[in-house]
Amino acid sequence: xxxxxxxxxxxxxxxxxxxxxxxxxxxxxxxxxxxxxxxxxxxxxxxxxxxxxxxxxxxxxxxxxxxxxxxxxxxxxxxxxxxxxxxxxxxxxxxxxxxxxxxxxxxxxxxxxxxxxxxxxxxxxxxxxxxxxxxxxxxxxxxxxxxxxxxxxxxxxxxxxxxxxxxxxxxxxxxxxxxxxxxxxxxxxxxxxxxxxxxxxxxxxxxxxxxxxxxxxxxxxxxxxxxxxxxxxxxxxxxxxxxxxxxxxxxxxxxxxxxxxxxxxxxxxxxxxxxxxxxxxxxxxxxxxxxxxxxxxxxxxxxxxxxxxxxxxxxxxx
Amino acid sequence: xxxxxxxxxxxxxxxxxxxxxxxxxxxxxxxxxxxxxxxxxxxxxxxxxxxxxxxxxxxxxxxxxxxxxxxxxxxxxxxxxxxxxxxxxxxxxxxxxxxxxxxxxxxxxxxxxxxxxxxxxxxxxxxxxxxxxxxxxxxxxxxxxxxxxxxxxxxxxxxxxxxxxxxxxxxxxxxxxxxxxxxxxxxxxxxxxxxxxxxxxxxxxxxxxxxxxxxxxxxxxxxxxxxxxxxxxxxxxxxxxxxxxxxxxxxxxxxxxxxxxxxxxxxxxxxxxxxxxxxxxxxxxxxxxxxxxxxxxxxxxxxxxxxxxxxxxxxxxxxxxxxxxxxxxxxxxxxxxxxxxxxxxxxxxxxxxxxxxxxxxxxxxxxxxxxxxxxxxxxxxxxxxxxxxxxxxxxxxxxxxxxxxxxxxxxxxxxxxxxxxxxxxxxxxxxxxxxxxxxxxxxxxxxxxxxxxxxxxxxxxxxxxxxxxxxxxxxxxxxxxxxxxxx
Numbered sequence: 001x002x003x004x005x006x007x008x009x010x011x012x013x014x015x016x017x018x019x020x021x022x023x024x025x026x027x028x029x030x031x032x033x034x035x036x037x038x039x040x041x042x043x044x045x046x047x048x049x050x051x052x053x054x055x056x057x058x059x060x061x062x063x064x065x066x067x068x069x070x071x072x073x074x075x076x077x078x079x080x081x082x083x084x085x086x087x088x089x090x091x092x093x094x095x096x097x098x099x100x101x102x103x104x105x106x107x108x109x110x111x112x113x114x115x116x117x118x119x120x121x122x123x124x125x126x127x128x129x130x131x132x133x134x135x136x137x138x139x140x141x142x143x144x145x146x147x148x149x150x151x152x153x154x155x156x157x158x159x160x161x162x163x164x165x166x167x168x169x170x171x172x173x174x175x176x177x178x179x180x181x182x183x184x185x186x187x188x189x190x191x192x193x194x195x196x197x198x199x200x201x202x203x204x205x206x207x208x209x210x211x212x213x214x215x216x217x218x219x220x221x222x223x224x225x226x227x228x229x230x231x232x233x234x235x236x237x238x239x240x241x242x243x244x245x246x247x248x249x250x251x252x253x254x255x256x257x258x259x260x261x262x263x264x265x266x267x268x269x270x271x272x273x274x275x276x277x278x279x280x281x282x283x284x285x286x287x288x289x290x291x292x293x294x295x296x297x298x299x300x301x302x303x304x305x306x307x308x309x310x311x312x313x314x315x316x317x318x
Numbered sequence: 319x320x321x322x323x324x325x326x327x328x329x330x331x332x333x334x335x336x337x338x339x340x341x342x343x344x345x346x347x348x349x350x351x352x353x354x355x356x357x358x359x360x361x362x363x364x365x366x367x368x369x370x371x372x373x374x375x376x377x378x379x380x381x382x383x384x385x386x387x388x389x390x391x392x393x394x395x396x397x398x399x400x401x402x403x404x405x406x407x408x409x410x411x412x413x414x415x416x417x418x419x420x421x422x423x424x425x426x427x428x429x430x431x432x433x434x435x436x437x438x439x440x441x442x443x444x445x446x447x448x449x450x451x452x453x454x455x456x457x458x459x460x461x462x463x464x465x466x467x468x469x470x471x472x473x474x475x476x477x478x479x480x481x482x483x484x485x486x487x488x489x490x491x492x493x494x495x496x497x498x499x500x501x502x503x504x505x506x507x508x509x510x511x512x513x514x515x516x517x518x519x520x521x522x523x524x525x526x527x528x529x530x531x532x533x534x535x536x537x538x539x540x541x542x543x544x545x546x547x548x549x550x551x552x553x554x555x556x557x558x559x560x561x562x563x564x565x566x567x568x569x570x571x572x573x574x575x576x577x578x579x580x581x582x583x584x585x586x587x588x589x590x591x592x593x594x595x596x597x598x599x600x601x602x603x604x605x606x607x608x609x610x611x612x613x614x615x616x617x618x619x620x621x622x623x624x625x626x627x628x629x630x631x632x633x634x635x636x637x638x639x640x641x642x643x644x645x646x647x648x649x650x651x652x653x654x655x656x657x658x659x660x661x662x663x664x665x666x667x668x669x670x671x672x673x674x675x676x677x678x679x680x681x682x683x684x685x686x687x688x689x690x691x692x693x694x695x696x697x698x699x700x701x702x703x704x705x706x707x708x709x710x711x712x713x714x715x716x717x718x719x720x721x722x723x724x725x726x727x728x729x730x731x732x733x734x735x736x737x738x739x740x741x742x743x744x745x746x747x748x749x750x751x752x753x754x755x756x757x758x759x760x761x762x763x764x765x766x767x768x769x770x771x772x773x774x775x776x777x778x779x780x781x782x783x784x785x786x787x788x789x790x791x792x793x794x795x796x797x798x799x800x801x802x803x804x805x
Contacts, residue, residue: 030356031518033775034589037525038352040779044786045345145552168548205323236333265551265714272714273552 133159134295137188138308139181140196141170143233146276147196147283152308154284157300163188167313171201172241176214180313182221192226192295194283198241199232199269207240215248226293227253230283234258235269252292255283277303336455337379339582340536340789347372348586355590359514366483366510369590373492377456380496384454391424392489395464396482399471403478410472417468425461428453433657456496458654462621463489467503469625476504484510491592493583497576499597499617506592514591522771525778527585529785534578536789538752542567542574545745550712553721558728559735565722567745568712569705570752573601576615602704602756605696606679607671610704622651641676645669655711660719664711671703 136155138148148164155162165184167174175181175197185193195218204210229249231242238258246254260282263275271279281299288297327335328343337344351372358364378385395417402413426434432448439446467485470476479485488506489495549556549564556564577598587594597617604610611619627647633640645666652665679687686692706723713719739746758766770778 030359030516031521033518034352034356034516034521036775037521037589038349038356040782041345041352042349043779044783045342045349047783048786048790049342267547270551 134192135190136160136162136192137190138194139165141199142168143196143199146273147280148308150277150280152306153300153304154297158296158298162308164308164310169200172197172211172214176217193222194228196230201241202238204239208244228255228291230255231257233262233271255286331379331382366487370487373490376492381455396485399468400478403471414472421461421464425457428457430657459498459500460489462500470504479507493586494594497579499580499594500621501594509592516591520588524585524588526767526770527581531578531581534574537792538748539571539575541748541792542571546571553718553725558726559738561722561725565709567749569708602701604700605693607675607700610700622647641673644672660710660716664707667707
């Protein structure tokens with residue numbers, strides 16, 4: 001019993017000693033390595049911010065993005081697809097008309113790769129005699145993924161031919177600094193162009209200043225060809241891309257998609273397949289009735305759900 | 319350069335660019351917060367007020383005006399719980415019910431109103447016009463924290479927190495506010511009552527976890543997501559092997575995305591002297607579905623166990639009730655993820671899988687649990703069951719999910735696998751690397767962590783700069799949102 005009491009007293013004494021010790025610990029400053037890490041975070045942020053602001057890109061190009069399928073940064077496109085005259089300040093160069101670099105002059109395969117699966121799977125479905133029909137080129141960003149399937153239904157019904165080109169993550173800046181559009185117009189012998197661009201640049205500030213030159217150059221590439229620019233299906237108010245395009249293409253050549261309401265995919269941006277089909281139905285109405293150059297767009301009786309001939313553009317390793 | 323615009327970007331809520339751990343603006347704030355915190359953390363009141371204020375600002379930058387909803391809800395729950403703690407008997411029960419109705423009512427309105435409306439109107443054969451309701455970020459997470467606090471006080475497992483500041487800090491602590499882990503009050507509040515100690519080892523471990531989280535989220539998850547999104551967005555356009563790789567890719571993506579976020583959250587907590595617990599423990603190493611749910615989103619599964627499964631009767635009311643309770647728990651767990659039948663299906667199938675797992679163990683009397691072949695077989699079946707259900711979790715609709723699963727078994731397209739491997743080399747390399755890293759046993763992981771701690775700081779600094787460089791190279795123009803933000 002006495003031993004137990006003794007032990008208890010010992011424990012209490014230990015606790016009493018521990019109390020001031022704990023207090024002592026709580027008074028301690030943060031360890032040195034805490035500051036080392038804060039310093040490291042700050043130094044790294046300053047380093048990369050400085051490089052980004054002064055050079056415009058990061059010094060070591062590891063070209064990992066070459067494999068990516070969307071969201072190419074604008075800089076990487078500059079590096080590998082097109083070189084505007086003033087590479088040091090692309091945005092300031094944009095206000096004047098940029099000079100295109102012929103990318104596809106010699107060989108398409110040299111600068112783009114075509115998804116093997118898409119090639120294998122795509123063909124003209126029951127192609128009717130389209131000699132009197134239009135050769136439609138649907139070209140632009142990822143919004144074409146589902147639009148093309150429904151447009152193909154219209155083409156089958158109305159005796160048009162179509163070819164689709166999807167450049168994932170593309171913007172007016174990319175199309176405006178190379179001759180991709182002109183190349184595919186030539187290659188497909190298109191008689192009518194449908195262009196979907198703008199969805200990847202809804203929130204760019206001072207857009208008129210930065211993009212006017214590119215938009216003009218895109219329109220120039222189409223020459224006298226009838227075309228309709230399909231505006232982006234806004235999920236938020238844009239900073240002016242819709243107004244900018246409309247201003248330059250003029251009435252009858254711009255379908256203002258932002259006025260429609262869409263059911264979105266999980267990414268919150270792309271319309272779902274059924275919503276994209278409805279979108280295409282509305283575009284077809286416009287093409288048949290309100291466009292500057294109307295074309296036959298009688299609604300098809302069914303969804304064939306077939307992919308049209310498609311070329312997918314993506315960056316290749318240099 | 320327009321400084322007003324820069325300041326506006328930094329301090330005003332931007333719906334198109336919410337503040338996230340992997341954004342440069344958060345990095346900037348992180349440096350400021352850690353610096354101020356180091357100066358004041360020894361003073362309990364200053365520390366709490368400062369972190370609470372930053373946490374609310376963080377939520378404002380993530381969710382805008384909904385910060386008022388968060389503040390209002392947590393204040394109401396605090397005072398109702400305080401009142402409840404002074405009551406006994408029926409009054410106590412009614413006040414708990416009031417708390418539950420309040421929290422679930424708000425959650426229900428924002429998350430489930432349109433879903434319920436659509437289904438009710440569909441049953442009546444009428445057209446439903448969706449209400450324009452935006453889901454506040456992280457509402458499911460903080461609602462569960464609020465509920466656990468109120469229920470713990472009701473059960474007298476936790477004393478009502480006297481300090482409103484401590485309580486508000488617990489709910490809003492920014493690392494865990496928008497995507498968990500769902501920290502329990504009884505684990506976190508005691509940490510606030512005593513002096514917080516920032517230890518050297520914890521700082522090292524915290525930063526190591528942040529780096530691991532960045533690698534998982536910004537390299538693995540975001541890169542794999544780019545290809546997965548294409549396939550899930552247009553399943554009919556891809557061949558069997560392409561689709562199969564996207565399905566495996568998504569399993570890795572969701573794990574790296576979510577566990578990467580929680581690693582960063584836990585790491586930040588550690589650096590500031592707080593323990594947020596663990597949320598993942600190598601889930602794809604599980605040899606059974608029961609094992610999987612002990613390793614995946616641990617804070618949610620333990621929450622569901624303690625506040626739903628056990629109150630329903632758990633395994634105390636006979637075999638059939640146990641199975642029904644499991645199914646109900648998992649169905650509601652599925653619904654927690656989102657207002658959509660696909661999530662309910664996903665949860666229900668997991669529930670069914672757990673029931674079958676329980677029955678199997680009953681039949682075999684646990685005799686196979688140590689058999690190596692049975693373990694490997696169990697791992698393989700569990701992994702592929704989980705992966706197949708992720709397809710329903712990710713796909714836009716039930717129909718798309720079925721289409722994707724069918725597409726995998728398109729025999730004619732299998733010769734294309736070589737072309738695929740050539741074209742998507744980095745995707746395949748990252749996929750294999752992620753699987754290899756995941757296969758590292760926990761004990762080995764501790765060794766790696768200890769080796770990191772022992773490494774000279776200069777080496778760590780170079781490694782970090784290289785990591786940032788790789789992330790910048792691999793990332794797109796936009797910061798990718800975390801998958802679990804939407805829940």
